Amino acid sequence: MNIAIVYSSGHGHTRTVAEHIKLGVDAFPEAAADLIEITIKQIGEDGRWKDDAILNRLSAADAIVFGAPTYMGSAHGLFKLFLETGFTPWLNQDWKDKIAAGFTNSASRSGDKLVSLQQIAAFAAQMGMIWVGVGDAPGGNYVATRPTDVNLSGSWLGLMTQSYGDGTAETAPHPGDLLTSQRFGRRIARTTARWTLGATAFPALPVSESESRRRNIAGPAEWDRFDD
Numbered sequence: 001m002n003i004a005i006v007y008s009s010g011h012g013h014t015r016t017v018a019e020h021i022k023l024g025v026d027a028f029p030e031a032a033a034d035l036i037e038i039t040i041k042q043i044g045e046d047g048r049w050k051d052d053a054i055l056n057r058l059s060a061a062d063a064i065v066f067g068a069p070t071y072m073g074s075a076h077g078l079f080k081l082f083l084e085t086g087f088t089p090w091l092n093q094d095w096k097d098k099i100a101a102g103f104t105n106s107a108s109r110s111g112d113k114l115v116s117l118q119q120i121a122a123f124a125a126q127m128g129m130i131w132v133g134v135g136d137a138p139g140g141n142y143v144a145t146r147p148t149d150v151n152l153s154g155s156w157l158g159l160m161t162q163s164y165g166d167g168t169a170e171t172a173p174h175p176g177d178l179l180t181s182q183r184f185g186r187r188i189a190r191t192t193a194r195w196t197l198g199a200t201a202f203p204a205l206p207v208s209e210s211e212s213r214r215r216n217i218a219g220p221a222e223w224d225r226f227d228d
Contacts, residue, residue, distance in 0.1 A: 001031045001192050003185075004058050007067035007103075008038040008079040012169030014069045014105045017161050020178045021065060021103065024185025031189040034061065038082045049081040059089065063099035063192040064129070065185075066120045067159075070104045073112035075119050083123050093206035096128035099192045103159035103184065105173060110153075117158040128206075132191045133157050134184055139176060149176045150183065159184045 003025050009015040018035060025033035034057060042051045058064055068079035075083075089095050102120035104113045124131055133156045139149025152174060153160040159181060163172035173181075205228035207215075215222045 001062045001189065001196060002034060002060060003031060003063040003065065003099075003189060003192060004034045004036055004061035005065045005067065006036040006038065006054070006058065006082070007065075008069070008076045008082070010069050010071070010076060013161075013163035013167075013172055014067055014076075014103075016163075016169045017103055017105055017159070017173060017177070017181050018065075018067055020181035021067075021159075021185035021188075024182035024187075025189045026185075027182075028186050028189035028193070031192070033185065038079055040078060043078075043081065047081075049078075049085050055085070055089065059094055061098065062196055063101070063188055064095065065101045065103065065188060066124070067103040067105075068116060068120070070106040070111050070113045070116040073115050075104065075116040080119070083119075086123060086127060090127055090209070092208040093128050093204075096206045097204035098127075098129050099132055099188065099195055100124035100127070100129035101132040101158060101184070101188050103161070103181070105161045105163055107163060107165035109162050111162075113153075113155070113160045114157065117155070117160070121157060130195065132188055134159055134180070135187050136180060136183060147174045147176055148179065150180050152176045152180070 005018050007018045022033040025031050042049055044050050068076040102117050104116040106113050136151040138151050138154035140152040161173040161177035207228055
């Protein structure tokens, strides 16, 4: 299984999270993670993100994990430029039925990170992907709480991690967040394995935007002719 982890990172903290998710993926039998960083060098003179080689790597993946830091209550602007380029594979539903998951990091415990995860999850839904959330019970909500607790932020839509703004990429996020990142990677790999077991019997059936429009114009009976 090929699991792509595509992310942007402002100061290296989110990259650290991505690397720990990779550790979890790679620890699962028959799974390998492909780390893909979105960088400013991929922005063209027109201000748009473009890198066909990365899009090809994503199309070849069985699962895609999306990650970005949260700045001012929203996902990193650089990463949103990448998401906008998703219009290209969206047209033909190239990523339909791939496993998807998301993660985000900020200096604040909250930082309104939920907004970033909702942006990423909505994008995955538009792409016809199958979303995987965090599966661990919450830490951080009892007297004996420690920074090594799993799921310290109590987030389930996706992985939330915290890195103090004055901490380095080597010393942040918290140990518990890094452990949660590894467990998240393993969960994604395990879910992808379970999902792909039925892929041969039930392959993805993309319906392009143009084909969908054609059927709509033809009328409801046209849709009944297909099993997708």
